[in-house]
Amino acid sequence: METKDIKHDEFVINVGPQHPSTHGVLRLELWLDGEDIIDSKPHLGYIHRGIEKMSEALGYKQFIYLTSRMDYLSAHISNQACSLAIEKGLQIEAPARAQVIRVLMAELTRLASHQLWWGALGLDLGAVSPFFYAFREREMILEIFEETCGSRLTMNYITPGGVVNDLHPDFVKKVKKLIEQLKGNLHEYYQLLTGNVILQARTRGVGKLTAEDAVSLGCTGPVARASGVKCDVRKLHPYDGYDKVEFEEVLNDKGDNFARYWLRIEEMKQSIYIIEQLIDNIPEGSYREKLKGVVKLPAGEYYQRVETARGELGVYIVSDGKKEPYRVRFRTPNFSNLNALRPMLKGAKIGDMVSMMATLDLIIPDIDR
Amino acid sequence: MNSIYQYFRAIWYGFSSLWKGMMLTGHYLVHPKKILTEQYPENRDTLYIPERFQGEVVLPHDENNEHLCTGCTICEMNCPNGSIKIITRQVETPEGKKKKELDEWVYHLGLCTFCGQCIDACPQDAIKMSNAFEHSVYDRKLLTKVLNQPGSKLKSAKK
Ligand code: SF4
Ligand code: SF4
Numbered sequence: 001m002e003t004k005d006i007k008h009d010e011f012v013i014n015v016g017p018q019h020p021s022t023h024g025v026l027r028l029e030l031w032l033d034g035e036d037i038i039d040s041k042p043h044l045g046y047i048h049r050g051i052e053k054m055s056e057a058l059g060y061k062q063f064i065y066l067t068s069r070m071d072y073l074s075a076h077i078s079n080q081a082c083s084l085a086i087e088k089g090l091q092i093e094a095p096a097r098a099q100v101i102r103v104l105m106a107e108l109t110r111l112a113s114h115q116l117w118w119g120a121l122g123l124d125l126g127a128v129s130p131f132f133y134a135f136r137e138r139e140m141i142l143e144i145f146e147e148t149c150g151s152r153l154t155m156n157y158i159t160p161g162g163v164v165n166d167l168h169p170d171f172v173k174k175v176k177k178l179i180e181q182l183k184g185n186l187h188e189y190y191q192l193l194t195g196n197v198i199l200q201a202r203t204r205g206v207g208k209l210t211a212e213d214a215v216s217l218g219c220t221g222p223v224a225r226a227s228g229v230k231c232d233v234r235k236l237h238p239y240d241g242y243d244k245v246e247f248e249e250v251l252n253d254k255g256d257n258f259a260r261y262w263l264r265i266e267e268m269k270q271s272i273y274i275i276e277q278l279i280d281n282i283p284e285g286s287y288r289e290k291l292k293g294v295v296k297l298p299a300g301e302y303y304q305r306v307e308t309a310r311g312e313l314g315v316y317i318v319s320d321g322k323k324e325p326y327r328v329r330f331r332t333p334n335f336s337n338l339n340a341l342r343p344m345l346k347g348a349k350i351g352d353m354v355s356m357m358a359t360l361d362l363i364i365p366d367i368d369r
Numbered sequence: 370m371n372s373i374y375q376y377f378r379a380i381w382y383g384f385s386s387l388w389k390g391m392m393l394t395g396h397y398l399v400h401p402k403k404i405l406t407e408q409y410p411e412n413r414d415t416l417y418i419p420e421r422f423q424g425e426v427v428l429p430h431d432e433n434n435e436h437l438c439t440g441c442t443i444c445e446m447n448c449p450n451g452s453i454k455i456i457t458r459q460v461e462t463p464e465g466k467k468k469k470e471l472d473e474w475v476y477h478l479g480l481c482t483f484c485g486q487c488i489d490a491c492p493q494d495a496i497k498m499s500n501a502f503e504h505s506v507y508d509r510k511l512l513t514k515v516l517n518q519p520g521s522k523l524k525s526a527k528k
Contacts, residue, residue, distance in 0.1 A: 062449040065484040129394060136405060143419070150423040150498065156484045164489060165421065192390050197383040293443065293490065 009033065015353070017046045023120065023357070024364030028341075032350060040345045042338055048368040055328040060086050060295040061160060063328065067315075068154035070332060071366040073113040074308035076105045079158040081315045084239055085304035086160040089297035089319060096283045098162035099240045104175070104278055105145075105157065106240075106306075107271040111182070112141040113309035114264045114271075117361045121261070122193055124358040125202055130193050137185065140178045144171065160295065162288030175279050179272055189265065203257035207344045207356040210255060217343075218336035221311025222267060223360055226260040228253035233307040247274050260359040294323050310334055310361055334366040423483040423498040426453075428474055428516040435524040436517060437495035440471035444487035444496065452480040453487060471517060478504060479512035 015028040025046035031038040051070060055063035064082045068075035080102055087093060094102070119134030142152040147168040149157035157164050193199050209219070214227040224231045232249040234242040250266040252259040297319035305314045311333025318327040337360050344356050397403055409416065430436050440457040458472040488496055496516075506512060 058449050059447075062447065062486060065449060065482065065486070127390075129390075139405070146422055147419040148421070150419075150421040150485060151483060154482070154484075156486070159489075164485065168419070168421070188393055191393050195386050196390060197379075197386045200386075293447075 010038065017043075023362060026338075026362065026364045026367070028353075030345070030350065030353070035349050035351070037345045037348050037350055037353065040342055042341065044368050046368065047365050049365075051369045052328050052330060056325060059323050060297060060325065061291070063325070064159065065154070065156040067330070068156055069365065070330065070369055071308055071310060071313070071334065071363050072153055073116060073363060074109055074310065074313075075154050075156075076102075076109040076158055077306055077308040078313060079156060080106060080240065081304050081306040081308075081313050083158050083160045084306065085302045085315045085317050086295065086297065088304060089300065089302045089317065090160065090291070090295070092161065092289060094162045094240070095286050095289060096241075097285045098287050098289075100278055100282050101163050101167060101287060102158055102240050103242065103245070104275060104282075105149075105163075107274045108141050108144065108175070110271045110309045111268055111275075112138045114268050115141075117264060117309075117358075118189065118193070121355075121358045124354050125199060127193065127196070127198070130189075133185075133188055133192060137178070137182055140174070140181070144168075144174050144178065147171070147174070159288070161291045162286070164288070166287045167282070172279055172282070175275060179275060179279075182268075182272060186269075194261075194265070199261075200258070202352070202355045203261055203359065205256050205258075206352050207257040207348070207359065208255050209340050209344055211253070213343050214255070214340065217339040219311070219340050220336060221307070221309070221333050222260055222263050223311065223337045223340055225250060226252045226263045227255035231312065233305050233312050237305060239304070239306060245274050245277050257355055257359045260361075264361075296321060296323050297325070305331075308333055310363065310366070311337060330369060332366045332369065334363050338362055338367055418500045418502070420500065421498075422500045422502070423485055424501040425478055425483075425499055425504065426476055426481065426487060426496055426516070427499045428496050430518055430521055431524065433524075434518060434521045436471075436521055437493045437524055438471050438474060438517065439493055439495075439523060440469055441492065444491050447486050447490035449484065449486065450480045450482055452477045452482075470523065474516040476514045476516050477512065478514060479509060 010031060010033050013030050013032060015030060017025040017027040027043040027046065029041040029043060031040065049069070051066045054066060064079050067078035067082050070078055115134040115138045119131035122128070122130030145155060146152050148165060148171055149155040150165070209223070209227050211227045211229050214224040214229050219229070220231045228251055230236075230249060230251065235249050247270045250263050250270060252263050297317070299319055299321040302317045302319070303314060305312055312331070313333055314331030316329040316331070317325050320326040340360060341356065345353060348356070428436050428438060440455055442455045445453045445455045454475040455471065456473040456475065457469045459467055460470045462468050483498070485498060488498060
């Protein structure tokens with residue numbers, strides 16, 4: 001694209017890396033003809049921390065905490081993916097209680113993540129108050145995390161063999177209260193944003209992504225499901241007992257911004273439904289299978305995929321039998337979802353760029369790792 | 370005619386949807402009890418911090434200035450960031466045997482990510498996380514702490 005000739009009234013602008021309307025340090029190079037976007041090119045690497053390389057120097061139990069810093073809004077789920085991959089290598093399975101705790105935590109994470117997205121979407125489109133409404137419930141979830149795991153954002157709670165601590169005595173009570181409050185407050189979400197004329201005008205029919213594009217670009221998660229692609233890992237390759245709970249894979253075939261918006265709101269309801277099924281049925285028993293101090297995986301390759309709040313996360317571990325992994329590779333959902341931006345932006349107006357990026361729900365540290 | 374109708378309908382829809390949102394804001398304006406804002410740092414005394422909150426690593430001492438750390442360095446090996454340095458010394462027991470003992474438990478708070486793996490790994494349960502969270506200081510040197518108090522020693526008979 002660098003070699004492309006710029007015609008008389010075309011020009012190039014950079015959005016980011018430090019731009020108030022992007023959610024992180026992503027630089028977008030936009031080729032414009034007036035207000036129309038001709039082409040776009042994302043530039044990565046501004047927040048590259050080398051998590052994959054760092055993992056090669058750390059032990060199997062140790063590197064997991066780094067993955068909380070990839071998609072920091074799905075920290076539990078990233079930890080879960082690594083733990084499952086390591087458990088695969090050790091050929092063990094987490095105890096039943098630990099599995100249920102993991103699913104509960106993962107769904108709470110999904111709720112918290114979608115709520116933050118909902119608030120940030122409002123911010124991106126110029127509405128400040130939804131952010132505070134979203135943070136009201138998110139704060140409750142974070143408090144639940146804080147009580148049980150000890151931290152709010154980067155928990156390092158799910159570990160190979162189970163979870164680090166048992167649930168806090170108040171956990172069940174608090175989660176029930178949260179669900180009640182969420183259900184009671186969901187109508188505010190509609191009142192405040194869904195029916196809003198500005199949101200409708202800026203999302204309906206904007207940023208169309210066809211199912212073919214979604215598949216060929218490797219999009220997963222809500223982005224692909226809003227284009228009608230079935231890709232929920234929880235349904236297709238169940239892990240940690242997701243096959244035992246009932247839930248629906250929400251699909252929409254419109255593929256525009258509003259479809260993605262609607263889909264995430266519906267997913268929140270599904271997460272609530274999953275939590276409701278499990279919260280009264282947490283099995284008793286041990287929450288952790290104690291592993292040896294130094295974990296060594298037998299030589300081989302291990303792959304585990306999970307569904308984070310943004311799509312499919314794959315963890316690929318190559319072991320050569322030593323106490324550190326030989327190679328760790330993460331297939332992160334945001335990297336692939338970012339690719340969807342180019343076909344969406346082509347021919348669009350520059351004013352729609354922000355709403356497209358907002359509904360893609362990009363987490364830049366997850367793209368760069 | 371139809372387009373004029375559409376035009377006014379859009380205006381009406383716009384106003385009504387904005388009004389709906391404003392209604393919600395108004396509802397919270399007249400129900401101040403539902404507001405959740407906390408006035409930190411004024412509310413420090415009443416701040417709720419769960420007891421498991423991971424603030425910093427501490428080495429608890431009992432009233433005789435004794436701790437549980439044997440200086441085995443397992444926590445040092447388990448820390449992914451190198452925030453811990455255990456310095457040991459050789460001492461002679463009354464029976465004349467040489468023994469390793471904790472000299473200094475050096476903790477680099479500035480490197481710590483509060484992952485809790487040292488706590489998890491310690492075989493003696495000698496260290497734990499405290500709830501302190503206001504860590505800022507003016508000098509980076511102050512972030513390097515020695516956790517064992519001067520003159521402290523290993524609690525001898527473990528119950
Ligand atoms: S704190 Fe625990 S793990 Fe660390 S040196 Fe002391 S006894 Fe060993
Ligand atoms: S909490 Fe984690 S980073 Fe901090 S000293 Fe312990 S092991 Fe190291």
